[in-house]
Amino acid sequence: MDETRKQELIKTLSSRLNQAMRMYLDNCTRCGTCIEACHAYASEPDIKYSPVGRAQNIRRLYEKYFKGAGKLAPWLSEAIEFDDAVMKKVYDTAYTCTGCRRCVTYCPFGIDTQQIQSLAKQLLIVADMEPKVLSMLADMSIAKGKNIDKTKGSFATAVSNLETEVLERWRSEAGAKAVPLDVQDANVLYIALAGKHSIIPAASIMNAAKEKWSLSYFEAVNFGAFVGNPQKTKEIADRIIQEATRLNVKEVVICECGTAYRVMKYMTGEHPFKVISFIELIARYLQEGRIKLDKAKLQGRKVTYHDPCQLARNGGVYEEPRYILSHLTDDFVEMTPTREDNWCCGGGGGLVAMGEKDFRMKSAKVKVDQFTATGAQVLSTACENCHTQLSDLSEHYKTGVKVEYLSDLVSKALVQE
Amino acid sequence: MSDIAVAKILDLKGLPCPMPVVKMSQEIGSVQVGEVIEVHTTDPGSLSDFPAWASTAGQEVLTSEQNNGVIKIFVKRLV
Amino acid sequence: MVDKIFYFIMVPMVYLAFAWCAVGIMWKVVSILRLPKQTHTLKIFPEKSAAGLRATIEAFTMPSVRRHQPVLWFFLGVFHLGILGLILSHLDLLPQINLVSAESKHMLGNGAIGVAVTVSVLYFLLRRFRTPIREISVPADYLILFLLFLIFITGDTISWANSWNPDGFVLTKQDFGAYLNSLVHFTFTNPRDLLTGSHYVVIVIHVLLANLLLLALPFSKIMHTFFAVPLNRLRRV
Numbered sequence: 001m002d003e004t005r006k007q008e009l010i011k012t013l014s015s016r017l018n019q020a021m022r023m024y025l026d027n028c029t030r031c032g033t034c035i036e037a038c039h040a041y042a043s044e045p046d047i048k049y050s051p052v053g054r055a056q057n058i059r060r061l062y063e064k065y066f067k068g069a070g071k072l073a074p075w076l077s078e079a080i081e082f083d084d085a086v087m088k089k090v091y092d093t094a095y096t097c098t099g100c101r102r103c104v105t106y107c108p109f110g111i112d113t114q115q116i117q118s119l120a121k122q123l124l125i126v127a128d129m130e131p132k133v134l135s136m137l138a139d140m141s142i143a144k145g146k147n148i149d150k151t152k153g154s155f156a157t158a159v160s161n162l163e164t165e166v167l168e169r170w171r172s173e174a175g176a177k178a179v180p181l182d183v184q185d186a187n188v189l190y191i192a193l194a195g196k197h198s199i200i201p202a203a204s205i206m207n208a209a210k211e212k213w214s215l216s217y218f219e220a221v222n223f224g225a226f227v228g229n230p231q232k233t234k235e236i237a238d239r240i241i242q243e244a245t246r247l248n249v250k251e252v253v254i255c256e257c258g259t260a261y262r263v264m265k266y267m268t269g270e271h272p273f274k275v276i277s278f279i280e281l282i283a284r285y286l287q288e289g290r291i292k293l294d295k296a297k298l299q300g301r302k303v304t305y306h307d308p309c310q311l312a313r314n315g316g317v318y319e320e321p322r323y324i325l326s327h328l329t330d331d332f333v334e335m336t337p338t339r340e341d342n343w344c345c346g347g348g349g350g351l352v353a354m355g356e357k358d359f360r361m362k363s364a365k366v367k368v369d370q371f372t373a374t375g376a377q378v379l380s381t382a383c384e385n386c387h388t389q390l391s392d393l394s395e396h397y398k399t400g401v402k403v404e405y406l407s408d409l410v411s412k413a414l415v416q417e
Numbered sequence: 418m419s420d421i422a423v424a425k426i427l428d429l430k431g432l433p434c435p436m437p438v439v440k441m442s443q444e445i446g447s448v449q450v451g452e453v454i455e456v457h458t459t460d461p462g463s464l465s466d467f468p469a470w471a472s473t474a475g476q477e478v479l480t481s482e483q484n485n486g487v488i489k490i491f492v493k494r495l496v
Numbered sequence: 497m498v499d500k501i502f503y504f505i506m507v508p509m510v511y512l513a514f515a516w517c518a519v520g521i522m523w524k525v526v527s528i529l530r531l532p533k534q535t536h537t538l539k540i541f542p543e544k545s546a547a548g549l550r551a552t553i554e555a556f557t558m559p560s561v562r563r564h565q566p567v568l569w570f571f572l573g574v575f576h577l578g579i580l581g582l583i584l585s586h587l588d589l590l591p592q593i594n595l596v597s598a599e600s601k602h603m604l605g606n607g608a609i610g611v612a613v614t615v616s617v618l619y620f621l622l623r624r625f626r627t628p629i630r631e632i633s634v635p636a637d638y639l640i641l642f643l644l645f646l647i648f649i650t651g652d653t654i655s656w657a658n659s660w661n662p663d664g665f666v667l668t669k670q671d672f673g674a675y676l677n678s679l680v681h682f683t684f685t686n687p688r689d690l691l692t693g694s695h696y697v698v699i700v701i702h703v704l705l706a707n708l709l710l711l712a713l714p715f716s717k718i719m720h721t722f723f724a725v726p727l728n729r730l731r732r733v
């Protein structure tokens with residue numbers, strides 16, 4: 001590693017040292033309470049996959065450059081300098097952390113390993129060692145924001161081609177658009193993902209509730225956040241903020257994507273509109289009696305629910321999915337542990353996008369044990385990333401459990417008067 | 418559109434986010450520069466995603482067509 | 497020569513150590529305060545009511561450790577309360593402060609606090625030699641615990657040695673009080689004149705080690721004392 005790169009890395013590290021980060025890096029007592037919190041460690045006990053093990057890589061670099069003791073007596077804290085071997089380790093521990101923040105609830109100080117790993121990911125970008133696929137996706141999202149006008153037409157055609165499938169789930173009144181676009185002053189701007197499976201169920205539900213809504217041209221997921229690039233994270237979120245402002249919508253509703261929700265709701269400052277998750281919107285429709293669901297659809301099958309980390313522990317949406325499930329089935333069972341203690345699916349932090357099938361399957365063994373122990377045949381969740389990972393797990397471990405989106409279950413159970 | 422000579426057909430129907438673009442970026446290397454991959458997908462978002470990806474990856478989306486809910490995108494490898 | 501060294505340890509070095517420690521702590525705290533604040537929330541959900549108060553209580557009671565590592569939690573409790581007790585009991589030696597009666601010959605706790613912290617620190621130390629804590633520990637972690645252990649064991653020796661004389665106490669709360677009183681009044685009296693017991697050397701070692709701890713403290717992980725509450729607030733508020 002040459003000197004210029006080293007200096008750039010030191011500068012990047014320094015740029016991230018705000019009050020919180022400094023306190024996180026200064027105050028770990030290495031008590032080890034967090035070790036058991038990580039699904040990766042719990043599935044395969046290797047200290048490098050423990051939260052403190054991951055953080056130590058960054059802490060030791062920090063000690064070297066920013067602490068007197070680390071400069072004078074590096075052996076005391078095992079302080080180290082930037083070099084290629086260290087950065088390899090950093091890679092291995094940053095891109096095996098899903099950012100679930102389960103460890104934050106274990107630590108007596110609340111040290112946030114996800115924050116430290118997001119710094120690690122930023123260092124990897126400077127070292128030109130980040131997973132290229134994530135940067136590629138982030139760049140794509142940004143380019144999409146710049147060129148959207150060129151592809152609006154074909155996107156609109158594709159969306160109108162979904163009409164039949166939406167109407168199969170809910171017959172709206174004649175003349176109403178099944179998937180409206182560019183609706184000025186809409187109540188809801190719905191931010192989907194690329195696939196039609198994130199549009200069709202949502203469209204049918206909002207149509208059933210007679211909502212004045214509009215589909216966004218952009219996808220909800222923010223790959224800038226996965227790759228740990230604050231600048232790109234902001235640019236990607238800004239596309240949606242601009243669209244919502246232009247249409248003057250009341251609420252921006254994020255599809256079943258945990259990171260997208262957390263980034264938009266909590267990490268991009270104040271907005272002139274409210275940000276909620278689609279799960280909260282469904283719960284509201286049920287509460288207001290705007291939609292009705294038929295429990296017969298899930299009759300005879302036991303259902304459980306996986307709290308997506310970014311939606312629940314890091315986003316606060318716990319009650320709504322359970323409320324929705326109480327309208328879908330009488331045979332619901334909680335996982336143990338559940339809610340803020342729930343195990344991460346093992347697919348977050350960009351791991352699904354990166355492939356990493358081997359690691360994802362091995363590191364989420366505890367997750368498989370947890371959901372199979374419920375005896376449920378249906379594992380519902382509310383995050384596309386979790387859905388992919390849980391489906392992969394179910395298939396890999398041959399559990400026979402069917403993984404379903406909550407929105408899909410709701411949309412199939414809609415009662416048409 | 419079938420007058421475009423296609424070197425490879427990629428079926429990316431029904432894949433979860435963000436696999437279509439990921440698969441595309443992996444597969445582009447499997448054809449020669451100047452050759453064309455025909456992508457089949459059902460994701461409306463792909464119609465904006467693929468051109469955006471192509472513009473950052475230095476590749477070219479020639480055209481797209483939609484039939485019976487299947488979206489076909491023709492991507493030419495330039496680099 | 498030895499007398500001079502002993503004097504240096506028992507008087508000037510104590511002043512140096514306290515001054516250094518106070519300046520060091522202030523410098524550390526100010527250097528953090530001057531940094532930019534965190535911009536987006538780092539809260540864990542569900543949100544709790546009275547979040548600020550709750551964060552403070554959590555910092556002091558460590559409910560997550562109680563849940564996941566009950567044995568560690570027990571010794572952490574004993575240790576930290578013990579440290580608090582030791583600070584109080586040392587202040588109590590001063591004639592101006594009387595938590596236990598001024599006539600008592602014993603230090604607050606009769607030496608039990610010292611034994612409690614010694615056992616706790618031994619537990620922390622032994623734990624660090626076992627997997628998986630061993631793998632995450634760095635030399636500084638062992639050294640600070642070892643230093644604490646030495647301070648405590650010499651303290652225990654002093655409190656035990658005080659009763660060596662069958663007729664009563666070699667040194668009493670009042671004798672130590674006189675030494676501390678001379679320190680707070682900057683009289684620069686030779687402590688040997690006040691502390692006449694034959695175990696004076698153990699007292700000097702105890703003070704020397706305590707000085708070393710104070711010198712190292714601003715650069716050690718014991719600084720968590722000042723950041724435990726603000727850190728817990730990040731998670732809650």
Ligand code: HEM
Pocket residue numbers: 029030031108109555556558568572576579620637640641718720721722724725
């Ligand atoms: C407001 C005051 C304090 C709070 C809230 C606090 C909190 C904590 C917590 C949460 C731990 C972590 C658990 C662990 O490391 O195993 C800890 C460990 C520790 N504390 Fe404190 N502490 C405080 C004051 C002090 C003081 C004054 C000392 C001075 C000696 C001290 C010495 C230590 C040591 C040495 C450990 C580490 C034990 C080990 O290495 O395993 N603490 N403290």
Ligand code: SF4
Pocket residue numbers: 037038039040049050051054096097098099100101102103104113114344
């Ligand atoms: S954030 Fe989750 S994956 Fe990362 S270290 Fe903590 S528990 Fe493990």
Ligand code: SF4
Pocket residue numbers: 027028029030031032033034035051052106107108109110111
């Ligand atoms: S629980 Fe917190 S203080 Fe203890 S080792 Fe983990 S990160 Fe460090």
